[in-house]
Amino acid sequence: MSQPLLRGQTVTLRPLTVDDAGALAAVAAESRSQYVFTRVPDGVDDAHRYIETALAEREAGRRMPFAILRQDRVVGSTSYLDLQRWRWPAGSPFARADHPDVVEIGATWLAASAQRTRCNTEAKYLLLSNAFDTWRVHRVALKTDERNVQSRRAIERLGAAFEGVRRADMPGQDGSVRNSAYYSILRAEWPNVRKRLEDALVG
Numbered sequence: 001m002s003q004p005l006l007r008g009q010t011v012t013l014r015p016l017t018v019d020d021a022g023a024l025a026a027v028a029a030e031s032r033s034q035y036v037f038t039r040v041p042d043g044v045d046d047a048h049r050y051i052e053t054a055l056a057e058r059e060a061g062r063r064m065p066f067a068i069l070r071q072d073r074v075v076g077s078t079s080y081l082d083l084q085r086w087r088w089p090a091g092s093p094f095a096r097a098d099h100p101d102v103v104e105i106g107a108t109w110l111a112a113s114a115q116r117t118r119c120n121t122e123a124k125y126l127l128l129s130n131a132f133d134t135w136r137v138h139r140v141a142l143k144t145d146e147r148n149v150q151s152r153r154a155i156e157r158l159g160a161a162f163e164g165v166r167r168a169d170m171p172g173q174d175g176s177v178r179n180s181a182y183y184s185i186l187r188a189e190w191p192n193v194r195k196r197l198e199d200a201l202v203g
Contacts, residue, residue, distance in 0.1 A: 003064045005106045011119055013126055016054055017066040021047035023074035026109035036107050039147040040109045063144040070119050076110035078123055099135040105142055124158055132190040139184050146179040155183045159193040
């Protein structure tokens with residue numbers, strides 16, 4: 001699958017490239033106080049490693065990493081993760097080969113100056129719109145460290161349903177064994193979620 005370019009009113013999501021390392025390092029350095037539970041590059045060399053890992057995962061078909069631009073300035077990154085194509089029974093009307101059946105949105109972080117703005121809402125709106133309206137996925141998943149209250153509240157404001165906590169799910173950013181809080185939005189729920197996001201962007 002080719003990675004889309006997603007444009008909104010003030011936010012653009014374009015494929016992440018190695019040339020973004022300097023910009024990512026700069027905006028990540030504005031303030032690191034909110035990155036306790038999130039993998040965010042620290043310095044230019046680390047930004048290069050961060051991008052190289054993301055691009056390797058893209059080549060393997062596991063990820064689509066984006067640079068988040070706000071009014072043409074790089075302010076962070078986000079990704080589609082865990083893109084799955086299901087094995088449908090022969091003849092199923094749901095079978096297709098060009099798009100994923102389900103996807104996760106994650107690895108999202110923003111510069112301090114872009115937090116508490118419309119940036120995250122608009123970025124999620126673009127990702128969800130592409131997933132449900134263009135790819136016609138059946139589910140979009142989101143997850144975060146169980147302890148990350150700020151991230152959990154942001155996911156819940158989207159209208160995502162809490163599915164539960166998966167214990168000992170993955171390494172935590174602080175070196176612990178992380179429990180992850182899982183959320184999802186189903187295709188049938190997307191119209192209500194879209195309305196909620198559009199109202200928030202207008203307000």
